[in-house]
Amino acid sequence: MKARNILLACSVAFLSGELGAQVQVENPSVKKDRREVEVRFDIRDMPEYARSRQKVVLRPYLHSGTDTLWLEPAQLYGKNRFRRERQEHFLAGNKEWTLTGYNVFLKGGTLEYSERVPYERWMKEAGLGIAYHTEGCGCECCGGDQGVPVGPVYVAPVPEVTPVEPSAKNFEVVEARKRWVFKEKDMKVFFPVSKTVLNPDAYNNKVTLDEIMAGIRKIGDMEKLRLQGVEITGFASPEGGLSLNTRLGAGRAAALKEYIRGEMPELRDEDFVLVNGVENWDGLRALVAASSMEYKDEVLAILDDRTLGSGRKAALMNLKNGKPYRYMLKEFYPGLRNACYVSVFYDVLADKVADAVNAANELIRAGKYAEALKSLEAYQNDDRVFNSIGVCYMMMEEEEIAIEWFEKAIKAGHAEAEKNLKQLK
Template structure:
């Protein structure tokens, strides 16, 4: 006996023939929820919950086969199907055995029937933009098809997503222009004077070289057509040995003598050179001892830093540490007899970008930060000279918050994060500096800290901060 004959005989014996005609259960009663379709490079995975309770009134001798499918134009992938059967059909299948099932899963129609569905298949490119469809087909006695419905469940987008990374915009600041560019050159000369005398002999011992240093500094300003000599200061120092009263005489007199020498070399009015003096250079002695490894260093420093008068202080070092004192007297005290000088001048303003670009790399002392920044606008941002211009600027103006902020941007752009962090420590608390600190946190991957800094910068008007916040949001969404 074949399956159809067996089916009819069985239904007749159970009294179900003819009862199917009144069944009104629609084929589209299946509902899908919690749909999750994912892919790897080679495989596709489908997970969802199928609510089949809509078939609870299915006639006893009918069944519905639900086949999930991926459909994209002419391409179709049929996933494993499941069957929901009325009571008679269900038990008929049970008696007939699994080999005759039209699908691998069989469920008896009932209320609250929800099936967790999972399937996998080899992935093909066309599936990336496919539609997940639930194809439901109802059958009557002995499998005669009655109705079929395709139910759209979800439109897929499984095309590979481009990795979203943190790509900050750098907010450079334009330094304020200098109305008058004041500059100065500092130096120290170690003029040899005869013992206990204030007369200056240009040819005496090392004086030719030391006086030439002063003249060269003055000439570098005086002979430059772009600058104007403004003033000069000279401060003379004597060393701590001898009486303080006599050292006052020596420091004051030697400074005046050096001023007279300079005035004799140039046609400057006397008023252009201001002088001062320090009878004993205790500060210079302190700096030397602090950096040295001289024996009993702390004891010597304690005396230097004491509130004793100069003469007893010097005598106390000699008395308590005679060997060290002899070393200081021989090797250190001569260097404490020096004349510090400063040449002050102004520099003209520059408007020619090509001239400014040349000066950045040849004589950057003449340029203001504003002029240097203006020159960068004429440089290729990807060029070495562009980056070096900002590094020159911060070397020339190491305490400038603007120079440090712009240099930090360059270092972050090049991946030199430690150098960038050092510059940001000196970049101040401007909105742009807050934003730059956010950029540093973002580059490090500290997105929560970066977002907080970007939001603060955005509230203070930094336009780049809004784009940075959007960038972080895109990264978060991409990682979900």
């Protein structure tokens, strides 16, 4: 960096538009190093302007807005000035006094100035100034204040974060027992009257069965889904006897289970839940409610009267001399002879830590370091988060804490942390 001349002797005049000087400040630098700021520059004296009776005092300082921090001064002695002050100290009882630190004879040489001070936020864009004056010149005009151009104090590091691939061994359930969505809300497989034998080629059953099997296979093929169970509720229409209907409901559910297992032998018994719905009163009510049949309200009143119990069937048969019952036998009951409500349930799995790290890395790229750090708090025992936590602290200028996390990440085998650590060291 270009040297800066500082005018210190009143006897020196303007030379070619530049200020003459007794000293030059060269190679100035102000940089943040972890939790400190290092100020460095070289002081070179100009022998042609030296005066033996004088002392040049330089007082460096950092400044930013209203904040100022004064640094250790440097004093450059002429020979006679040194002798005079040494005599004064001797007479005052300080017989061991001598020049130390930045109190020196230069004699045409160079003094390397280097000071470190604790970093404070206001220093992020601080400038360097040097106040100066000359003692022993016999006047009051031998001083001033000069700014010294330096680069930025704080240079933000470039964080290194890499995606974390989800690992099956770390999968856990994040959404339990979700219902697979088929094209139809209720998947129904139909059976002949009073039969439990499943005929895939009848009643358009093949289309329904193919869709059920496709859904189960898709769940098995997707890494982040796990089959939770196939629930089959077997029903009979309400027109038969209760004993027969009970047998039909159980047999139809079992028949559909065996069909599915025949298509996918890898499924286990525990993958199925069979429910015997016996008489499908709920299905009948839904069909009546959606219809415009005669005596609709009266039929619904009977179906909704839980006090009737097993007497509902007789009540329907006696309503209006059996006219609405005969209509339902023809229009609704054939659709109730089925193993219906075939539902496939699955769990959604995720590697929560991998997902959290990847989401936090997006926040880091957006400069939202505190938010990213908070999102990782719950996973601090998993080594996959170590580097990202370190990056958050690094970008928040908490370097010492960042270094601890990077070192932990490196020890756990995460190479990207090495690149981040090098930026701090």
